[in-house]
Amino acid sequence: MKYFPIYVDLDRQPVLVVGGGEQAAQKVRLLLKTTADITVVAEALEPELEKLVLDERIQAERRNFHPSDIEAKRLVYAATGDEGADRAVADAARARNVPVNVVDRPDVCSFITPAIVDRDPVTVAIGTEGAAPVLAREIKTRLERDLPDGLGRVADRAQRLRARVAQEIGDGRLRRHLWERLLKGRFRERVLASDEAGARQAFEMEVHAVKRDAGRAGHVALIGCGPGDPDLLTLRAQQRLQEADVLVVDRLVNPRILEFARRDAERIFVGKTPGGPATSQDEINRILVHEAEAGKTVARLKGGDPLIFGRAVEEMSALQQAGIACEIVPGITAAHASAASLALPVTSRGLHRKFSVLTGATADGVLDHDWSALARSGEAFAIYMGVRTAPEIRRRLLDADMAADTPVVVVENATLPNERAIATNLGDLAVCMIRKGVRGPAILFVGLDWTDLGLAAPNKVERFFRENIVPFEQRSDASTGTDQKEAVG
Ligand SMILES: C[S@@+](CC[C@H](N)C(=O)[O-])C[C@H]1O[C@@H](n2cnc3c(N)ncnc32)[C@H](O)[C@@H]1O
Incomplete structure (x- = not known):
C-alpha cells in the first residue's frame, strides 16, 4: 500500500483550488460536501464558480497564482488545466509541506482523492492508487446500491444516543453488544423508515434485553471457514466474526479471513501442525468454556465445515456440559x-x-x-x-x-x-x-x-x-x- 487512507478534518479549514475552469469546478463540488473554507485563485471563473462566489459559498481571488497563496492552507488542488502552471503550484506546495493534488497527474500528487460513497456522516472511500479508476467506480456503484440512503440518519442517531447508552450500560463489552443489536436490528430498521416512535420503542427494548442478559454466559459459534479462499465464506460466518470478542483459530484457517473480525477481538491460535507442536484438544475445550463463561462471544474458526473431521463433537460436548450455548455455522468442506x-x-x-x-x-x-x-x-x-x-x-x-x-x-x-x-x-x-x-x-x-x-x-x-x-x-x-x-x- 503506497497511499494510506485517512480522513482529514476540514471543518472551517482553508483549502486552495488553483484554476477557474471545469477541472477546478469539479474539485470545488467535491469540497463543498465538507465545511472547508474554500478559496479559488484564477484570472477568470466559469459561471458555476461565479455563482458560488455570489452565494458566498466560496471565495475567489481573480488573478494569477502566487506561491504565497499556499501559506497556512490545509490542502491545495492544482486544477488549471495547464501542465506548467499546475507543476508550479505543486512545487510551491511541496516546498511548504502542504499536501497537494494535481488533477490527472498522480505522479506529482502528494495525496489523491478517492471515489466517495456519501451517506454523511457515513462515508466510504474507495481507492486503487490510480491503477484502475474504472474498478473504483464499479465498487462505488455497487455500494451506492447496497447502502440505504438513510444510513447517515442511523449514524447521526447513534451519535446522539452515545451519552445515554454510556449512562445506561457501564460495561464496555455489553455496550458493544447493545450497539450491535441497535445497529443491525429493529432500531436501525425503524430509523431508516423514519418511524420516530418505533425507533424510540426499539431502543428501549434493546437496552432492556441487554441489561436482562448481562449476567448470563457468553456463547460459542463453531464456524466453518471453508477451504481457504475468503470468497467462500458464508454471510453468516462473516456476521459471527464481526460479533466475536474472541477468536479461537485453527491452523488451516486463511489469515485473510480474520480481516472480517473486529480489530480489537482477541485472537487465540490453537493450530495443530501434523506431527508438530499442538494445543491439545482438552486445552482448546478449556479455552472455549473459560472465554464463554467470562460472558464473551466466542468464534471458534475451523477450516472447511466444522462437522466434517473438525473435532466438533469434543468441543460441543465440553460446551454442553458447561451449559454454554453453541451454534454451528456450516462451511464449504475441502472435498x-x-x-x-x-x-x-x-x-x-x-x-x-x-x-x-x-x-x-x-x-x-x-x-x-x-x-x-x-x-x-x-x-x-x-x-x-x-x-x-x-x-x-x-x-x-x-x-x-x-x-x-x-x-x-x-x-x-x-x-x-x-x-x-x-x-x-x-x-x-x-x-x-x-x-x-x-x-x-x-x-x-x-x-x-x-x-x-x-x-x-x-x-x-x-x-x-x-x-x-x-x-x-x-x-x-x-x-x-x-x-x-x-x-x-
Ligand atoms: C482436520 S481436516 C479438516 C477438514 C475440514 N473440517 C473440512 O471440512 O474441509 C484437515 C484436512 O482437510 C483437507 N483440507 C483442508 N483444506 C484443504 C484445502 N484447501 N485443499 C485440500 N484439502 C484440504 C486436507 O485433507 C486436510 O488434511
Missing part, C-alpha cells in the same frame, strides 16, 4: 471445494450414486476402514488427511482387489493461489505423491475421473501415469509440451 474447483462432479446419474468421505489419518494410526467393501462397491470416495498415509491406503486398496488403474485425483491447497491438481491412478499413487512433492493439505478422490463422465479435465490438471513411461525422445508426441514431460516423470 466439495476441491471438486468444484476442478469441475469434477462427485455424483452422476447412473454412474456414481453414492459419495463418501474418509479420513486417511486416525489418532491411533489404524486405518480400519472396510477396504474390501470400498473396493468392491465401485463407488467413489474422497480421502481427507491422506497425504502421509497414501502408500498404505494404496496397498490396502490393491490388496482388496481394487484395480490398479482406478482413477485418483489429488487436489492440494484447493481454492488457494498455490492450488495444484494431479490426475493419476491407484497403482501410481504412492510414487506420484513423492515425485510431485505433494505436502498437503490435500484431498484424494478415488474412483472419480472426467473421462468416465464424458467430460474434459481442466487444463490446470497435471498428469502422472508411470505406465506411460517411454523415453521422452522416443515418443511420437514428444514436441507437445509439459504434460508429456511430466508423464515421463
